[in-house]
Amino acid sequence: MSTTTEHTSDSEGPAGQPPRPARLIQNEATTEIPVHLLFRDDPDPAPVPLRPAVVGRRQGTGEQPRLRGPGSAGVRQQPHVDPELVERPARVLPGAAGVLAGAGGIAGCLATSWWAGVLPPLASHALHLPAYAGAGVGPAQWAAYAGAGALGLLGLGGLTRGRTGRAWVLGLFGRYGGTVRRTGLLWVNPLTRRHRVDVRLRHWRSETMPAADGNGVALRVVVLVVWRVRDTARASLGVDDHERYLRECVEVALARVPVETPDGARAFVAATGEALTRLVAADAAAVGLEVFSVQPVRVEYAPEVAAVMQRRRIAVLDAQQRSRMLTSVVDSVEDTVTRLTMRGLVDLDDYERKSLVRELTVAFAVGREHAP
Template sequence: MSTTTEHTPESGDPLDSGPPTRPVPRLIQNEATTEIPVHLLFRDDPAPVSVPLRPAVVARRQGTGEQPRLRRPAAAAPRPAAAVDPDLVESPARVLPGAVGVLAGLGGVAGGLATSWWAGVLPSLAVHALRLPASAGLGPAQWAAYAGAGALGACGFAGLARGVTGQARVLALFGRYRGTVRRTGLLWINPLHLRRRVDVRLRHWRSEEMPAADGSGVALRVAVLVVWRVRDTARAVLGVEDHEGYLRECVEAALARVPVEMPGGVRGSVEAATDALTRRVAADAAGIGLEVFAVQPVRVAYAPEVAEAMHRRRIAALDAQQRATVLTSVVDSVEDTVTRLTMRGLVELDDYERKVLVRDLTVAFCSGRTGSAP
């Protein structure tokens, strides 16, 4: 196979005046290899001509021994957020002071009394005592005045509401969100608005036992304490049917994904599980306007189907740990005894006698430790 081609300069070529250069090598290339300059196979040129390389093997061919090109793992797609209407955001509702409603109600009552005097409905004793003029009787005008006064009084008194600290009211008019009332004191709200009361105080909820698993996949039953509050009343009330039930489902889903360790296990495992649970539940509940501060396991137990087996395993592990501790203590005691006897010159022992002494001391110490153990 021809590997190189020579460049023959012609007359008038600007290369004639320069020093002789090595001919540019051809490249070995096929459909599955990188372009390789031939001069790299024969390193006789101290300054080879650099040739740009194109991408390497695209895929591995069966039976060729070629290494496949490393591919970057595709980034995991982020989890979609809760599908809540982005336009549904809490906004303050338009309300009036309660004095306005009181004045309107009193105005309606006064209008009704005036209309009754006008229509002559007041008792005759009151007419004579007040020396009122003769009445005009009940006619269309009097009925219209009654209707106006009654509507004014009913609207004034029916719109009165008492705002309480820690509670809010979500207002809706004909199915459309009209705002949230967080003010306290006596207020007047449009009587046509549908009001839904929401508790916005800091709340805690202790769950019932939920299924979970530890890092090894052993089934557990976990009860958690959730500290939370409603941050966006519009999304919590109108964005989901039951925000408390939604929070309960978020906690159960998080327990299915986050391993929970038994108390007394790996140091920091409880804190790590608490942080992981809090992050996951807070991210899932943020879409419906809930703010989660902590999700902490308060009771962790093995599931009934594995409780007996895990109890036996735990007892065996504790027994093995105790035996290892006793054996270590006995070996240290024997070593210390033999060393002190030898260093003080009380006995002179050869290898056989040393082994016999170590054996007898070990048996004696083990018998004493085992007998004194509860």
């Protein structure tokens, strides 16, 4: 029987098995192929831009390429804020302009009254006006009264005073009109709605807030927040109440960051404050608040666990005290026996040495317990 040798291609598998598919991944520069292209009937589909699927890997480490999805798990989404809602200076005039406009309106009203002949003689004499019979109050006089009155109202009604550490947020017909940070006597549009904002550095001591330590034990924490308003437009118009928003940011941060227990080390307490500051500052920046520090100033156990934790703390302190006392007794016994032996004051065998050590240990322990 003659046999024939068949040559198989590289893509074919052993006998009795289906052909092995060709490798698709050739190197690190491979790309993603959209799934819908695998089922198209169009013989000449339009080109689709491909994007790399491999982010990269460190050479020589054996690390597998890492794929980056559309949203990384470790990235926090910032709150959406209207990009047009950014603080900008408002258009204002010096207060002297409003004073002059108000004075001009008053002078116009007086001149119109003299023109109409309704100005009292005493006022005419005080103003050194010549005698005039008057033409009466007609349409021209009423128009002059309206113009002078409007000028006076606009001039005097727009006067305001700017103070250091305070700012005016102006709104005109429901739209943001700018922020006034200037000081002194100013004139602003009297039709605008004014909202005063405190932009000074402020300290806020919170009420008692719930928190937890690393083991989930319930705590009650009081924090001190140092902050100020950086963007008056977002702080006033981005949220209903920026102070309440800051308080809620602190509550959320306390729920995410484990707080060190009252008997914790200073280094852990400082680390807790830094973590709280980072979280609150990131959340509050979206509404124009600048947070400098969030530090716990009082940490205590919650009432439901305070008694249990106090007993546990006393037990730990007692165990530590006993351990220190036992170490001190052992060191004292060892030093005493060593000195007696080295100076030749005693010559002890093993049994006598053990007895001496036992008696000295009891004596030192009793003496330490009764020591003041």
